[in-house]
Amino acid sequence: MSRIDDTTDFIPVRIAVLTVSDTRGLEDDKSGDVLVQRLTYAGHDLVDRRIVIDDRAQIAAQLQAWCVDSGVDVVISTGGTGLTGRDVTVEAHRDVYEKEIDAFGTVFTIVSMQKIGTSAVQSRATGGVAKGTYMFALPGSPGACKDAWDEILVKQLDYRHRPCNFVEILPRLDEHHRRK
Template sequence: MTGLDETRAFIPLRIAILTVSDTRSLAEDRSGRTLVDRLEAAGHILAERKIIRDERAEIRAQLRDWIAAPEVDVVISTGGTGLTGRDVTVEAHRDVYEKEIDAFGTVFTIVSMNKVGTSAIQSRATGGVAAGTYLFALPGSAGACKDAWDEVLQYQLDYRHQPCNFVEISPRLEEGKRRK
């Protein structure tokens, strides 16, 4: 059965939001604002929010900084997931993943198909894990961020969601590293 188990307590996560753009400022960043509004409304904590240029090395460095930060549980980036030459967010994410969450992109594409039809094929949304931190790369449109949060992330980032969710397996993400 799918749904929220109200007998379980909600566990707030510390989520960092990264907007990848050569042109946006915080005031103009509707996608980042959409994600911040939704994560806070859900009861999560905004750990940090930044805008960074479409430069693979810079994106990778920021992701690594947040992965290493104990006050960040999840990183969600928006922008740079398309097909143009400047779209390098997916490559930067994959540079730091220890494991890719392959089905995240698939599920996001299914959600997008219901909203934008075959135009969903142009997104390369991705998710992964590194050093116990979840990372998700979403398209740069506010609508895509809304859809990703409302249809996928709000459930998987909620400990009460059943039959399973990312929160309940978080403590086990690095168990292989502890084995000798």
Template sequence: MPGIDETRDFIPLNIAVMTVSDTRKPETDKSGDVLADRIAAAGHHLAERTIVSDDVQRIRSQLLRWIAAKEIDVVISTGGTGLTGRDVTPEAFFSVYDKEIEGFAAIFHRVSFEKIGTSTIQSRATAGVSHGTYLFALPGSPGACKDGWDEILKYQLDYRYRPCNFVEIMPRLQEHVGRA
């Protein structure tokens, strides 16, 4: 059965949160608040938090800064995953991935379908890894952030979760670096 193995020690991660929006301010960023609160409640460290406008180059630049920062293990974004002209978060994320985590979108859509039905089809939630940093792009609604964290990330970012989790493979994410 999948679940938390209490015989293993919890390993806190350094997680950065990026809200992608042309309109949100720190005082109106409910989705960013949801993620920050859940990160802290789980025992992880909120390493940084920012709001970036819906612009591929700005999103990509922020991602590259955090990917280069050794102290950032995970980046979670909220917003910009829809279908409108300003929704460009997936394009920015895809431009920096070493590998896409395709199963994340599949599981996110399954979870989302249970809550909002076929409306989940309008989301382009995505995940990947770049230079040893995990990257997750969630939709901009507080509900989508709750679903993404509560149903997927809370478990996969917990070293104690069995049968496997993202934390235990972190040391191996860059094992291809340096090979001839």
């Protein structure tokens, strides 16, 4: 069963938050605020926070910039994961991913089903890895961000979480780039 190993030290990770929106600014970005509050409360470092419009190329460019920044371990985006024509965050993430974390979307759907029932099918939350950086795309609602953080990410981004977690394999994510 999943648990926190209190005999192991917590290791903070460096997280960037990206809000994808045509209408929000930092002053009214409730979903971004939820993520920042939760990640800092958990002991992680917020290293950057940006807002970009719903434009696939701009989203992908920001993700790529953070993936090559050695000061960023994790990118969490919020917004643009739905089904409308403007919702292109998932496509932008997949443009950047080297590997998709397929089960992230599945687990997010399971968590969401408990809160919003079958409306969970309208989310396309996703996770992946590129250049040694984890990336997660969450829906744009504060509730969805809370659910993703509280039920999945707070545990998987905690080095003490057992039986396994994302942090313990972080140093090995880009080992294929280092091979000769």
